[in-house]
Amino acid sequence: MxxxxxxxxxxxxxxxxxxxxxxxxxxxxxxxxxxxxxxxxxxxxxxxxxxxxxxxxxxxxxxxxxxxxxxxxxVTIQTYSMVQKSSEGQVAGDDSIKIQSNEGQQLNLDAVIQYQVNKSEAARLYEEWGGASIETIEDRVVRQYTRSEVPQIAARYGWEEITSSRRSEIIQKIAARLSEEFQKRHLVLVSFAIREVHLPAVLQQALNQKIEAQQQAEKQRYTLQQTEIQAEQAKVEAQGKAAAILIRAKAQADANSLLSRSLTPELLRSQQIEKWNGILPSVTGSGALPILDLEQRGEAKK
Structure with missing residues (x-):
């Protein structure tokens, strides 16, 4: 113990x-x-x-x-997604942005924002947000301002314009607006994108029908263009053949004209004499005997 x-x-x-x-x-x-x-x-x-x-x-x-x-x-580039698929965005469930077109149609947009902290203003960011974490700032600036500005700008356009024809214009306007808001809060907007537009079933069906009609019209336009091209080619080919025939005919005519001008009686007589072998033809039956000018033959031999 x-x-x-x-x-x-x-x-x-x-x-x-x-x-x-x-x-x-x-x-x-x-x-x-x-x-x-x-x-x-x-x-x-x-x-x-x-x-x-x-x-x-x-x-x-x-x-x-x-x-x-x-x-x-x-201070590197951060990506914030607000999409319909729950497995891709920062928030679980359908987090796409709900908007209304100028016709009153309800649409949903998948939006992706890339931003970064302005490094030279990081201390001011800390002071103004009371030392809040980047997640808090991201939620209150990136998320809230995006969900506020996108519906306001999209509401100026029709649903078809939002879907396709003026989509790039809408993206540019939203990006310009967000860039201003982010800059005031010591953030830099790198890019804004509408990744996908989700339409109600009725609008999606109408859009599909329109696209199909456009494709059919484009196909018919292509077929017509091909027919016109083939017709033009056939026309050119026919014109080429006709021109070739005219050229050959003119050449033949010129040759015949030249030949006819060169075949004088004296030339023909001379050719006959040159080709005669001195043997009188043997004729059986009635008919006139060939007349041979022996004087000229003799003279020709001299």
Whole structure:
């Protein structure tokens, strides 16, 4: 008993020492923190309620855990989706944006926003939002302003214009409006896109019928163009053949004219004499005998 009592007395002075060491280690560990890649750190002084001048770049940083806290904001591009499919957006369930066309038709839009924190204004962002996290800022700025501005701008257009013909124009106007609002709140809009337009069944059927009619008209237009091209080709080919026949006929006529001009009586007589073999033809039956001018033959031989 005395040994155990002495051992107990020996252990008691060690406990405060161990506790002090543990506290010291925790303080040291809390003194050093890491700013993640793609983020900037903003240090807040709990005593003076001031934001430390200058931003902390990624890496190990030193703070006083008793008097200071650090908030990190991403400065890389962030993507926020509001879509109908629950597995793709930030919010579970159908989170697409509900709008109304100028005809009063109800539509749903899948919207995707890319933004980033303005790095040079990150400290002001922290101050104005009371040190709120990026998720809070994203919900109150990116989400709320998008869901507010998109229906207002889309309501100026018809449902067919929203679906296709003026979709790019609508996107540009929404992006310009959101860019202004984001800039006021130290964010930068990188891009805004309407990924898909969801129509009621009746409108979707009407749109499909219109597209089918346009495709049929385009097909008929193509067929007509091909027919016209083929007819033009046949015309050109026929004209080419006729021209070739005229050329050959003219050449033949020119040749015949030249030949007729060259066949004089003297030439014909000379050709007859040249081709005669000196033998009188043997004729059986009645008929006139060929007349041969022997004088001229003799003269020709001389």
């Amino acid at each position: 005395q040994f155990l009592k002495g051992e107990k007395l020996a252990i008691q002075p060690i406990v405060p020492i161990v506790a002090g060491v543990v506290i010291a280690v925790l303080l040291v560990l809390n003194t050093w923190t890491t700013v993640q890649p793609g983020y900037v750190g903003i240090v807040f002084d709990k005593i003076t309620h001031d934001v430390r001048v200058g931003l902390l770049e990624p890496g190990w940083v030193f703070i006083n855990p008793l008097t200071e806290s650090i908030q990190q904001y991403p």
